[in-house]
Amino acid sequence: MAVAEQVTAGVAWERTLRAVSRLLRVFDRELQDDVDLPLTWYDVLVQLYSAPDVRLRMQTLSDSLVLTRSGATRLVDRIEKAGLVRREPAAEDRRGYYAILTADGQRLMERAQKAHGAGIERHFGKHLDPDEQKTLFAIMSKLLAGNQNIPG
Amino acid sequence: MAVAEQVTAGVAWERTLRAVSRLLRVFDRELQDDVDLPLTWYDVLVQLYSAPDVRLRMQTLSDSLVLTRSGATRLVDRIEKAGLVRREPAAEDRRGYYAILTADGQRLMERAQKAHGAGIERHFGKHLDPDEQKTLFAIMSKLLAGNQNIPG
DNA sequence: TTGCATTATTTGCAGGTACAATTATTGCAA
DNA sequence: TTGCAATAATTGTACCTGCAAATAATGCAA
Numbered sequence: 001m002a003v004a005e006q007v008t009a010g011v012a013w014e015r016t017l018r019a020v021s022r023l024l025r026v027f028d029r030e031l032q033d034d035v036d037l038p039l040t041w042y043d044v045l046v047q048l049y050s051a052p053d054v055r056l057r058m059q060t061l062s063d064s065l066v067l068t069r070s071g072a073t074r075l076v077d078r079i080e081k082a083g084l085v086r087r088e089p090a091a092e093d094r095r096g097y098y099a100i101l102t103a104d105g106q107r108l109m110e111r112a113q114k115a116h117g118a119g120i121e122r123h124f125g126k127h128l129d130p131d132e133q134k135t136l137f138a139i140m141s142k143l144l145a146g147n148q149n150i151p152g
Numbered sequence: 153m154a155v156a157e158q159v160t161a162g163v164a165w166e167r168t169l170r171a172v173s174r175l176l177r178v179f180d181r182e183l184q185d186d187v188d189l190p191l192t193w194y195d196v197l198v199q200l201y202s203a204p205d206v207r208l209r210m211q212t213l214s215d216s217l218v219l220t221r222s223g224a225t226r227l228v229d230r231i232e233k234a235g236l237v238r239r240e241p242a243a244e245d246r247r248g249y250y251a252i253l254t255a256d257g258q259r260l261m262e263r264a265q266k267a268h269g270a271g272i273e274r275h276f277g278k279h280l281d282p283d284e285q286k287t288l289f290a291i292m293s294k295l296l297a298g299n300q301n302i303p304g
Numbered sequence: 305t306t307g308c309a310t311t312a313t314t315t316g317c318a319g320g321t322a323c324a325a326t327t328a329t330t331g332c333a334a
Numbered sequence: 335t336t337g338c339a340a341t342a343a344t345t346g347t348a349c350c351t352g353c354a355a356a357t358a359a360t361g362c363a364a
Contacts, residue, residue: 007282009272009277013277020172020292069343093329093342095343096343124165124295132294136167136168140167140172142280144170210312214313219352221352222315222352223351242312245360246359247358
């Protein structure tokens with residue numbers, strides 16, 4: 001047993017969890033204050049905004065979100081009710097639907113992106129130099145790749 | 153604009169969020185399968201287990217959890233109902249309460265720790281060499297320190 | 305010592321989320 | 335071409351969470 005505290009996997013994971021949770025809460029509140037948008041809504045809107053034709057199949061969408069399929073369904077329900085997104089049946093597979101960003105959604109998105117981008121810089125980017133950001137990206141990519149084929 | 157994709161703060165944060173979310177879901181399911189314990193319960197039990205006298209003030213507990221105060225109250229309610237934790241008023245400040253691990257709680261904790269530790273190694277530690285774990289720990293510590301004084 | 309701002313914790317309430325079952329459609333295989 | 339397992343998405347249900355208000359106790363200041 002060394003004198004200096006050893007960084008075990010458990011300790012590293014725990015600290016990661018804490019830091020990420022705190023950031024999530026900060027981002028959520030700030031986004032809500034700035035453009036009256038929950039972070040979960042924002043996540044949906046960004047995905048669509050950066051997709052070809054500002055549209056995505058429900059499945060693709062939920063895969064890239066931090067949610068299950070059913071969670072994505074309800075979330076899109078709410079956003080659709082607010083007029084930021086609309087649904088359209090998929091021509092090529094009638095089981096599927098597209099979620100599509102509306103004009104209102106795009107406008108809001110542009111404001112939100114500015115606000116959230118600034119928040120990320122303020123609470124995340126500012127504290128890490130470019131090397132650290134690159135390293136973090138690499139580490140998280142490894143973890144994601146190593147846990148790919150898991151449902152949810 | 154460089155040819156190689158640049159790792160901006162936003163991209164690094166997004167990847168972090170995805171990876172952590174996936175790990176959380178994996179850990180939660182595995183723990184549930186192995187010892188029939190939700191990850192949130194586990195979080196409470198570990199904190200108490202590693203505290204002096206296996207007890208912690210509600211406030212201290214919720215501070216170290218990924219939850220608000222009120223969330224911690226309800227969570228401890230449920231765990232208490234299951235007999236793994238009990239509450240005791242704080243002698244030194246009658247506004248406060250201690251959450252205390254019961255004997256049952258300690259027994260379960262020992263099993264759970266083994267299972268979850270293995271899971272962390274399998275899905276997290278295994279994919280990162282010791283240097284990366286140390287770096288990650290350092291990065292997350294910076295982020296946590298930089299976002300200290302924020303309520304929630 | 306009385307009054308009041310502050311702190312610790314809990315509750316009412318209004319969503320948000322996951323799991324499992326359901327509906328609709330696809331496409332392969334006999 | 336009929337039957338059936340697989341797939342896309344949704345819905346029923348039960349639980350979990352956060353916010354803000356309520357309750358209770360503290361301790362400082364006039």
